[in-house]
Amino acid sequence: NEKSEGTGAAPAEGGGAKPKIVKLAFVTNNASEFWKIAQAGVRKYEQESKVQVDVKMPSNGTTEEQNQILENLSSQGYDAIAVSAIAPADQVPVLNKVAEKSKLITFDSDAPASSRLLYIGTNNHEAGKALGAHIVKLLPDGGKMAVFVGTLSADNAKQRLQGIQDAIAGKNIEIVDKREDNTDRAKARSNVEDIINAHPDLKLVAGLWSYNGPAIAAAIEALGKKGKVLAAVFDEEEETLTAIENGTISATVVQKPFQFGYLASKWAHELSVKPDTAKAQIPANKSIDTGIDVIEKTNVATFKQQLAEMKK
Amino acid sequence: MSVAASAPDLLAMRAITKRFAGVVALQGVSLSLKPGEVLALMGENGAGKSTLMKILGGALQPDGGEICIDGKSVAIESVRAAKRLGIALIHQELMLAPNLDIAANIFLGNEGGATGLLLRPLPKGDMAARARELLLRVGLRLSPSTPVSALTAGQMQMVEIAKALALSARILIMDEPTSSLTSGESEHLFGIIRKLRADGIGIVYISHRMEEVMALADRVTVLRDGRHVGDLTRAGATRERIVSMMVGRELSAHYFPEKRPRASTEPVLVVEGLVVPGAPAQISFSAGRGEILGFAGLVGSGRTELMETIFGVTPALGGRMTLEGKEFAPRKPRDAIDRGVYLAPEDRKRHGLVLPLSVAENTSLPDIGNYSRWGFLNRETERRVAESEVERLRTKTPGIRQPVVNLSGGNQQKVVLGKWLAMNPRVLILDEPTRGIDVGAKAEIYRHMTALADEGITILMVSSDMEEIIGMSDRVAVMHERRIKGVLPRERLSQERIATLMTGHADKEDLS
């Protein structure tokens, strides 16, 4: 008996009970450019299927903050929640609590120990290995390299670094220094400058987090070390791609965040409105691999174009 | 409000009213001032003198009333406005920036050059030269580049005077300028005031030292409880009259208690070869049971720092003290307090009071640990103690829960005294105990001091008030340039003798 508002041209279901609003949420692990691409995927799905998916970004990127967001969403009765867990192993209790009330999907960073229904994303260890393999190609005679990252304690950083180390093992390549910047971008650049100055025989620098690419490119160019110190990084920041075009950076390994957004929204929606059919479609290993790409000078132009499309 | 004269008043304040939360400080107060006149503004502690003058100086806004300068009604909405009108105010409380030097403080807000433009260069050399002149004029022999934090209260007071003189105002207000000056320095100031008067400057002078008022004032305006009780001409102004108008009843103007027979000579506090940090000489003296030992000296002669060393604030670098025959070497004030040695400091705002705390909380502060059980505050005892001290010293306060920051200067001083009187002293050190205290209360305090001495308590009294030193002390130690120049026994006390010693002219006989 709720009145529908508006003029006489009420839709057909007017007068009856309103259709229940499906509450869907997409929770990232921080606020950054990377997630803007994923958000584009979310928005695309929203347009296609006319549902609302709330994007939540923990601004400080801490576990505590994310836990709070998750508990909040769950207490508001969200139907489905997709999350990139910051500390998967230790968020299991929270995740399981959420999974009791809502359909839970993980993306980007999995929490296999939790009772999530599905994981959508790539494997950071594999991504590291891909970059490591590229580094081996760049340094056929071996040599010294340094690694730059926001904080090494982050899971994705650990996995990417491990991947690189696995790939360069036994190839006479030595990681002589690792530097953290704690997401201070000016520090990210000055670290690279300092380390290049401190190690005159450094052959290559690798950046594990997205903004390390631009920082490395700027430092190498400012020091006039282009070609003398090579660079291999992750993610698709604009400066990184430009640096690949002009040869300062050799390669970057990218994930497919747009797919995270799109697929996670889609699965979340379907699991909410038709749980049985959707559950039947979940692959046996409960994960959907969206794959990675290695972007080099040869394919950077095409990739940039695609990216521009997505961000529109 | 008589004094009809031909010349228009330089200043007329009419029906000024000022309220604070809980207090009506001024109610319909009027006052007038002519060029070349010294008007003494009198009243008990808390009568509203400072409040009235702060209104005139632009530091407070009145709730009602009118101010006229040269017959024209003016609004003084800020200190700057007052300065523009040619009004300069020496505050009762020291108002200097301790991190700046003397010259900078003298010309603060008055640096000269193109006015209004904040980024104009500081005329440093010019200021230093003029500061030197002004210091000479007030008789302070210090370099203008001395940081104010290194000055004594008396020296700061003289800087305040120099600062007011630098303004070349038409109306000069002095709120207890001599409360920490000795008679010599005060005389010097009076010379300056007389010269200013001759130049046609109008001066409002506030003081609790009656003899100064008698010597200076052309006219007296008396306030009581925030009301104007009347004006007296020079001829009509006698001590007795002023006092009775102030307190609203007859009061003996003679307030020093009868000299009692000198108490026992049994020494209580013995100081031998004490090295006060930074001082160039050793200090030795002893004070007996029930004795009031006065300390006289010029501004900066080292009395305060000696007392602070005895109290343990700045522990001695050498020498030896005994208290009732036992070793006494305080490293901090608590050590002294535990032995019954208390100090009422000269700078009440800096060292004496926690301004945001209430009268009761300040009174109980040093002793509260002793009457609390298991650390639990005993508010009942606290209230009782505070109330009895307020009553004993006739502190004017809306209540014992009033933050002391809201009390008048003299009443704040009473709170400082009250907190030590509430405990049982063996040796009570009073540094300028009656600074800013009105005549009635002074008599009260003197009575208490005498009573304490009679009980066998030893009192060391630093004072710049010659009358007080002579009237109260059993013996007087006179200091000069941080040494004790001589100790005068009661029978040899005279203003001249003390003054000679104070200025460094030793008298063989006095070296007892």
Add this chain to the structure above:
Amino acid sequence: MTIALVVMCLGLYISNPDFLGQSNSINTLRQISMLGIFAIGIGFVIIAGGIDLSIGSVIGLTGVLIAKLSSSQLGGLGYPLWIGIPVALGVALLIGLGQGLLITRLKLQPFIVTLGGMLFLRGVSQTIAGGGTLSLGGSPLLALANGGLLKSGSDALIPYPLLMFLAVSGVAAYALHFTVFGRYVYAIGGNRDAAEYSGINVKRVETSTYVISAGLGGVAGVCYASYIGQMSQQVGIAYEMYAIAAAVLGGCSLRGGEGTVLGIIIGSAVMRVIDNGINMFQLPYEDADRIQRIWRLDPNWTFIIIGAVILVAVILDQIVHIVQAKRRIRHASAGAAEAASSLQAATAVSAAGPPAARAPDSESV
């Protein structure tokens, strides 16, 4: 500030009744409790006129130590919790003592000492955690933040951190408002020199405030370790700012001498309700296609909202104060004017409440 808190809560409840739902209420209370515990700690320091920037790092270090000592996971030493927790708390107390002694004995500025401490201790956490994360997975400690009394469904109605917070508040309120120690803390904050001249052992009392602050930081650290379940040097970063903000919102002045435990509790609640409110706030509407939608805050606005709410809260609070002070003066004068009809009566000054200060521009909040 209480008014601001009530208005916020009401607004949020109207926008989203789930705000006062069982689950969210419990979560929010737990958040308030964990913040409140160390905000009270820092409150002691602030009231005594100091500042403690290291408390966030103490929280992190306590957790890291517990995880290192008592975790049975990789990297943990596997000692029982009754060893891990006391050792970690002991270390926290020692840190407070060390900083307090540096500040009081060497007369160093608290800001720089605790800033150095903050960085140093974060480095210690990082070194202990080997630059990574120490997991508390499976530790019984996890029950602390997640469990509680009065089970109702999957929730415990009274989470343990709330109990701890109540206990801490009670003891702190007692210590600060009813003991000699508390009086000394206020006196030192009001005028350090006068306190010294009154025979207060200023250095000892001041040092104690840093010990209390670090100790309560440690207690909060235990709660956070349990709540987060894994520790790294990242935990606790910037928490000192939340605690200081809570204390200041609750009426503490950074000049010292002002503030109450109740105020700090309210300040902590304001901080956490803002945080929670950003996630809870919603406005249902119908879009152009007549689809029922819910408008929620853009996550990019988070900081704008937090900052704006803090600013608005202090501004409103100040305006209320100014208006009240004016009214009190007018009120007092009305009473006094009556009394003044007889001169005698005027001498008995009315004993009304605390007026604005004598200084021309004393500031508050």
Add this chain to the structure above:
Amino acid sequence: MTIALVVMCLGLYISNPDFLGQSNSINTLRQISMLGIFAIGIGFVIIAGGIDLSIGSVIGLTGVLIAKLSSSQLGGLGYPLWIGIPVALGVALLIGLGQGLLITRLKLQPFIVTLGGMLFLRGVSQTIAGGGTLSLGGSPLLALANGGLLKSGSDALIPYPLLMFLAVSGVAAYALHFTVFGRYVYAIGGNRDAAEYSGINVKRVETSTYVISAGLGGVAGVCYASYIGQMSQQVGIAYEMYAIAAAVLGGCSLRGGEGTVLGIIIGSAVMRVIDNGINMFQLPYEDADRIQRIWRLDPNWTFIIIGAVILVAVILDQIVHIVQAKRRIRHASAGAAEAASSLQAATAVSAAGPPAARAPDSESV
């Protein structure tokens, strides 16, 4: 602090001569310059007795605004730099003005106002950047941080930020130490009431310090935008702490009234040399297999080192001061003390205590 700086530089040079190599010297000077510019800004506020926590966010916002207005990349509006930079700096000045007015007119505590401002402005940056990153790729602005005068090889021996820093230092030193304005800043920091009673327009001067701080934050923001080449709300986080630390290391007291421009410059240099030193420090050694190796700092120790160096620096500095003060007092009392010791050395009150100033416990550094 100068001694500490010299010792650090010497030690680093011995450990790694590249520390004073052309490239590293230029980089370090550039880092010192960028920090120094806004540390001087915050110095004005601190000397006047206030605090400005929002300066980091102002740095970030200025950069984000420039990137938004003048970047030709995705998300940028593509206006020329001569529009972008003045608008961004204008916004910075307005922020300072707004905060200053709130603090002085409404008598709010600077800490909470600028904390609110810090959060609010970070949120504004985040909203403008859409939660992501704005690239300055290809902008001529990039030449600012990277270019300079006197080219030598690929380096400019005098980077532009250094020139800007020198200019800012010169003007600031003039304003603070040689003008009426500077005198007022010190007076307000030393005794606000006295300044007010001297007829100084305290509110105006105080407000100006916040405008200066935010303005220099804006100038630093331009440099950082150029240095980093891309902006997000992350830029500038915690920079206020570095600036405050630099000012305090350089002799500013957070109680106000103390500090010099030269001191702040030295403090900034200390902060940046620590940072740089952590990356440059090395110890060559021979391992068990007689292989020549170089030992470097574990990145996990970074914070330990920064914290420890800050603490050690202030402690040493203070000890030097205390010893000097003691010697001065001893010297003054020399005659008296000697006579005393010969008089009765046995019972003499021990002459240990450091009675630095008149107040029993004035603090410094």
